[in-house]
Amino acid sequence: MGVNLNKIVLAIDIGGTFTKLGLVDPKGQIIASRIFKTGANEPFEIFKELFHTEIFRLISNINSENIVSAIGIGAPNANYKTGTMENPPNFNWGQTIPLKKVVQEMLNYPVYMTNDANAAALGALRFGVGKGMQNIVVLTLGTGLGSGIINEGKLIYGQYGMAGELGHVNVFPEGRQCNCGLKGCLETYVSVTGMKRTVFELLSNSNSASILRSYSFKDLTGKDISEAAHQKDGIALEAFKRTAKILGGKMADTVAHLEPEAFILTGGLSQAGDLFLKPLKNYMESALFNAYKGKVKVLLSKSTRTEAVLGPAALAWENILTKDNP
CATH class of the missing domain: 3.30.420.40 (ATPase, nucleotide binding domain)
Known part of the structure; x- marks a missing residue:
């Protein structure tokens, strides 16, 4: 079954220094992107407010013909099964951060989340040198x-x-x-x-x-x-x-x-x-x-810093395709 090329995913890569956001199509083309400082040493609530603002600035770039199908997130110590960041080193956000739940409350799309390095592996496999x-x-x-x-x-x-x-x-x-x-x-x-x-x-x-x-x-x-x-x-x-x-x-x-x-x-x-x-x-x-x-x-890897969003995008696409072709 072919993939609807008008479908896109919202990809989120959270790093210790920068957070990258991107709208990505099935071929790995980044339609729009944003980057902002994570503020890992600040309380999570500060990040949450900025995160909300930046996400809605990004999705304002969506054309009427594009359809957001899912959200993919890569983050340090993120657990695919629980949807939480668990004791992330170098972050002052607490021991267990319900990041998947926070994103689901902002946007009504399916959310898939995993460790940032796991996401990078999926990105290399689907879009990169792997x-x-x-x-x-x-x-x-x-x-x-x-x-x-x-x-x-x-x-x-x-x-x-x-x-x-x-x-x-x-x-x-x-x-x-x-x-x-x-x-x-x-x-x-x-x-x-x-x-x-x-x-x-x-x-x-x-x-x-x-x-x-x-x-x-x-x-x-x-x-x-x-x-x-x-x-x-x-x-x-x-x-x-x-x-x-x-x-x-x-x-x-x-x-x-x-x-x-x-x-x-x-x-x-x-x-x-x-x-x-x-x-x-x-x-x-x-x-x-x-x-x-x-x-x-x-x-x-030949990926640039902006292309870090291709990892979480690949996570989202993998889950979409699995559901479309069980």
Whole structure:
């Protein structure tokens, strides 16, 4: 059964810094979009008011021939089964946020919600570099490390809706403190925040000159580290090397569990390109069981920040198509 091309979905991607909204058609075309600061450190009620305003500004762009069929939401620690954000790190919104219910009260459309990294995995599968694949792992390398796992064409949710949190597998027992409450989590080493911590550890243990010495921890960004590495800055290059080694080893472990066709990297850290990708592939290959060597791709997502809405859009379209073709 064909899809009505006049149908669109409202896609919502909530990040720790920005929230992105988009109206998306079945082909992944973004008809209209808006972006605003999330205010994760402010109370949820403040976000809720701004959210309401921005959503209604966006849907004012809908033409009479377009039909909104559903809403898709990607958010940190969002549970597909309960419709809540559960203990999201880096947010000051409380332990359980009924986000799906809030959106349903604003707009009378079916609402589908999942973890932001799960949504990114669906977006890569339907609209991105994972199109045509059946087994992929998407890693979102931003403020934290998120992951979404597609197995045999289906997203893995797990028994309680929170499967696939590779960012919280243990790297070093009693290692760096994580915002989740555990120590030694992968995301404390492999994320923009984790790399910043690595950079400052390297700076404190070395007297070598570095472009990065002029930055405070708060002001340093992943882009700054990437630009320094492109200028052959020794501290930046070593930070990328250490980060690639840790992630490559954990990717090899994941291959042993899942044997994906590809890992797809997205987010700030992935923007370093080959500076990160080449050592990452080498470290992963060196840690792989022989049966897997040379078989698993490591790809970079080509999505822009605005196109982050394609993940939750894919979630909405997947549910629409499942209902149309049970």
